[in-house]
Amino acid sequence: MKRWILGASALAISLGAPAAFAEDHEDSVTLYRVFVGDHSDSKVTAFDLGEPDHRWSFDTAGQNKLYAVNDGAAIVAVQSDSDAVHFIDSGISLHSHGDHSDIDIEEPIAVEGSLTGPRPFHIIDxxxxxVINFDKGGYAAIVDAHELSHGEIETSELKQERAHHGFAAPVGQYWVTSVATDTPVDGTRIGLRAVSEDGEPAGDVATCTGIHGEAFSGAYLAAGCQEGVLTVTPGEDGPVFEMLTYPDDLPEGQTTGTLLGAKSMQVFLGNYGKDGLVVIDPAEEPHFSYIELPFRRVDFALDPANARYGYVLTEDGSLHQIDILDASLTESAKVTEPYSMDGHWNYPRPRIAMAGDEIVMTDPNAGLVRRIAKDGLTEVGKIDVGGMPYNIAVAGGSGMVHEGEHDHEGHDHAHDDHAHAHDHGDPQIAKGYFEDSQIADRTLSDWEGDWQSVYPYLQDGTLDPVMEHKAETGSMTAEEYKAYYDTGYKTDVGRITIKGDTVTFYRDGEAVEGHYESDGYEILTYAKGNRGVRFIFEKTGGDAAAPQFIQFSDHRIAPADADHYHLYWGDDRAAVLEELTNWPTYYPSSLNADQIVDEMLAH
Incomplete structure (x- = not known):
């Protein structure tokens, strides 16, 4: 089964593509903050994983199911039996700047206000x-994540035809919502339908009997059904539905009802019966790969730091590592006493979450949160939180701290429009994974300066160390990488200068210039599931030889100064958009050959 790593397009695998910033940088900080809901007490306990005595407590209305949303900037506490939803500002926010991420660290605080309504349950971020579905209210509450990150609960409602245990989710310019028949109890769930923002149907119901569980990965939304897994992708005329039917080689009589979606790889992990899992590739056949578990499943999670792996806890108290690519269990270790899966689904049983190099697991009967290293699945610590710890969520990561920029004593939410660039907080943007709402128009000033092509450095062997470095961990030899980049970097425009609205192209010392204005941007969706944004400028004057259109790609999707870029040009806007194999690449002319090599090796 082929699974496409997000970010593997010709644009994203260029040598200048940003990678995770080194954690050992003198100004780099790694912090994970853990939030734990008690099974019987109406409270949430929070603590810093590396300093567990640094902790906080938040009162709620009832038992909590916890979700980290908006890249961990907020924690949502859903209290289904108490008809309430509370929000906690995690105090940790990550801001992506292309070549690195910044991290802001403050005290966690309860967001003022809450949502109340009849039985909140499913949540989508x-x-x-x-989006929180109120099962007995017949509507979904939509909370603006940007406002939530600044302490404001700004909501709207999407009405459903009838109350039921379901969900609603944004897909492109539309919404999709589960549909149920009108029965005396909870309604028989029969499928998914596209609707407008005001809840008006925008298409027929796509059959998905007993629809339950949903997740996003890459270009896909997926939901579990009795017939198979229903996928949804954005289309020009609205959401496109496709049923991936369960194959004959899967165990009979089982279905998928819980799904997890990977962020840096287009793949889903779902339950299948009580003692099985399925890896689901939504784009390539075979769509399903089955994993048989030695005991019944208690909980499972995907590793956001390493998309190849997931983890599952079984009722014998063993934790297992899952190889997503091979659809197999690769390592197992006993981490707690057995927890039987007999009885009600909400009995107190362990829950797991990922925190960098560790799995954190609640152990309700012991009153502990256990820290388990991914390497070897050995316990590296345990934290006594008292009570009966149950649901768990984690916020945090690694980033740069700029001394003096942030007041960590207070909780100041003051901000200006430009400071909150639409792509901050999502380190996957440079890999081609982002939401449409994160994109913002850019001006030529983002690329202003004097730029040199790197193609001559590839030709004369200067970049050979870079090719050799890539070959050490890549799938090609150094010679093959050099041939690949020879096609990508190739150009006879050795220098470009950009000032104001004027772009000057130099070929063999001869200059032509054009005056350009923004012509918006285009989002490109690749077959592998990742996406890219081209920022387009059209010529308004200048030399006839200057191209009519220029299109920038620099792995950013909102206003930011470029440190390098790929440029596409021509006289046919649509034809230029189709170019994916040749991406002339430019670095500042102020850099010498050694500095360019250093820049590329650093990424």
Whole structure:
């Protein structure tokens, strides 16, 4: 089964593509903050994983199911039996700047106010929106994630035809919502339908009997059904539905009802019956790969730091590492006493979450949160939180701290429009994974300066160390990488200068210039599931030899100064958009050959 790593397009694998910033940088900080809901007490306990005595407590109305949303900037506490939803500002926010991420660290605080309504349950965090379905109310509450990150609960409602245990999710310019028949109890769930923002149907119901569980990965939304897994992708005329039917080689009589979606790889992990899992590739056949578990499943999670792996806890108290690519269990270790899966689904049983190099697991009967290293699945610590710890969520990561920029004593939410660039907080943007709402128009000033092509350095062997470095961990030899980049970097425009609205192209010392204005941007969706944004400028004057259109790609999707870029040009806007194999690449002319090599090796 082929699974496409997000960010593997010709644009994203260029040598200048940003990678995770080194954690050992003198100004780099790694911090994970853990939030734990008690099974019987109406409270949430929070603590810093590396300093567990640094902790906080938040009162709620009832038992909590916890979700980290908006890249961990907020924690949502859903209290289904108490008809309430509370929000906690995690105090940790990550801001992506292309070549690195910044991290802001403050005290966590309860967001003022809450949502109340009849039985909140499913929650979706996607496209800048946090959506909570109120099962007995017949509507979904839509919370603006940007406002939530600044302490404001700004909501709207999407009405459903009838109350039921379901969900609603944004897909492109539309919404999709589960549909149920009108029965005396909870309604028989029969499928998914596209609707407008005001809840008006925008298409027929796509059959998905007993629809339950949903997740996003890459270009896909997926939901579990009795017939298979229903996928949804954005289309020009609205959401496109496709049923991936369960194959004959899967165990009979089982279905998928819980799904997890990977962020840096287009793949889903779902339950299948009580003692199985399925890896689901939504784009390539075979779509399903089955994993048989030695005991019944208690909980499972995907590793956001390493998309190849997931982890599953079984009722014998063993934790297992899952190889997503091979659809197999690769390592197992006993981490707690057995927890039987007999009885009600909400009995107190362990829950797991990922925190960098560790799995954190609640152990309700012991009153502990256990820290388990991913390497070897050995316990590296345990934290006594008392009570009966149950649901768990984690916020945090690694980033740069700029001394003096942030007041960590207070909780100041003051901000200006430019400071909150639409792509901050999502380190996957440079890899081609982002939401449409994160994109913002850019001006030529983002690329202003004097720029040199790197193609001559490839030709004369200067970049050979870079090719050799890539070959050490890549799938090609150094010679093959050099041939690949020879096609990508190739150009006879050795220098470009950009000032104001004027772009000057130099070929063999001869200059032509054009005056350009913004012509918007285009989002490109690749077959592998990742996406890119081209920022387009059209010529308004200048030399006839200057191209009519220029299109920039620099792995950013909102206003920011470029440190390098790929440029596409020509006289046919649509034809230029189709160019994916040749991407002339430019670095500042102020850099010498050694500095360019250093820049590329650093990424």
């Amino acid at each position: 996607h496209d800048g929106k946090v």
